[in-house]
Amino acid sequence: MEDKKAILRVENASRLFGSLRAVDGLSFEVYEGEIFGIAGPNGSGKTTLMNIITQVIPPNSGHIFFHDKPIHKMPSHKICHEGIGRTFQNPTVFESLSILDNMIIGSTFGKNHNRLQSNMDKIKEVLDFVNLDKPLDRIAGKLLVNDKKKLMMAIALIAEPSLLILDEPCAGLNISEAKESIELIRKIGEKGITVMLIEHNMQVLMNISDRVMIMDAGKKLCMGPPSHVCTNELVIEKYLGKRTAKGVKDIAES
């Protein structure tokens, strides 16, 4: 993986909320085509990190490069045009609009087109890919949580991002839905899209990620392949605990 090209480079990024350092001088790289997992205790700064990468909240200091282009001063919508897509922890869709309109919006603005893009073949292809089998005129707000999450993923995917940031895609899903979601992330990775994945479920993360970064108090605790991370003493002490670490290690090794 080391000889791979970095698609995203975060250098010394920090974000403060008052006196709280949510992200504290964090540096790392995400390589092209990998699934990069991020985990850590509640309040460790994972979602803030996603938000400063996508400029939902600008960083107080530091630099972020995407394909070697600085993006830390770019507005959020332009980051999407550069090729970074994202989903949210809570299923967020355009509630009052139909599935079709949600997809048209993703397709039109994701690529910064100035007229409506309603290529039905492409829309159906992406909806098939995420396995959302609902009538196109169904109002998005009336979908169930899992379907909303699929639609949110489809909106991000139809803009053809080269980096997709997923914030806890399995949160709120039952076991079979979570399995389907993991399978979908794997399929996205196979398409050559780089994935950055925040996930609390360490078994999921170790199972699917090429590399994992564990965060604690806004800092990087440990980063590397899953088998390396789950044997790290600091990670076991501060985050996993001995019993979980053993289970996770078995998964990572298998």
Add this chain to the structure above:
Amino acid sequence: MLKTTDNNRKLLLFYILMVLSLLALPLFIKNAYIMHLVIMTCVWGVVVNNWNLTLGYGGMFHIAQISLFAVGGYMSGIFINELMISPWLGLLVGGIFAALVSLIIGLPALRVKGIYLILLTYAFHYGIKELTDHFREITGGSMGLVVPRFRMAGVALQNWQLYYVILALLAVSVLLNWMVVRSYIGKALMAIRDSDILANSTGINPYKFKLMTFVMAAFVSGVAGAFYASYLSVIGTEIFSFTLIVNALGMIVIGGMGTLLGPMIGSFIITFFMEIFSGLEDYRPILVGAVIILVLLFAPDGLIQEGNKRWERWKSRGKKKSEELEV
């Protein structure tokens, strides 16, 4: 597909009938006062139609529309009086000044939302009112600004002729909004209204689209303001009353926020309601408030949406009955 075509045909027929009835209206209304009320319904129809574009479709909870309408009226009146331009040109002047002022207020105000946007636009509303009071030599202050009426070939137009003028403006306004709502701008607006954070990360610049529609809606409202001033031959500071803001918001809520025809139905109801109960004077706002509360309780999405829901329910019930009979 067949069903959609059939529905579209019915809808087209409905619109054609509606346009024909509106065109034929002066033939049936012989009472000058009723004609005046119809004209005022159309004036408020234009204002709330455009307020609805920003509020109902764009989710911008602002209260600047009436002040922008007033800016259009006052600036048109001032230009007509001071520069001796024709009231017809005054329509354009009203629109341009309302658009310019909306740009000035929109640039800072549309960066915030919710209660902050309401407060900022409320401050703007009173700022404009204070300015009209302050420059009373040219605005007429509390006495109002006298504005010449519309004329053609030296003859003042009658109310039935002015009805066609405001009807044309209303038609242009509805058509413009319909086009915006169906275009990528409309999709962006609705996306921003539903979730500006998702819209932003989907590649939409919320600020740009909000400002664009805010200015566009201000231009049309400004033209309506200019028409109002010349039609009534006067525009005064009562235009800034809080009651008027509540009435206009009531028109949108009663008719249906985020629908094209709803606000116009609302403007018809409120305008006639205010006149029917004109004898009650100061108690009228209480009655309007009661009507708004009743609509919010029994038809929270407005009369248009409620009508659609009931129609769909009635149709599905009819379908079920015919299926049962077939069985």
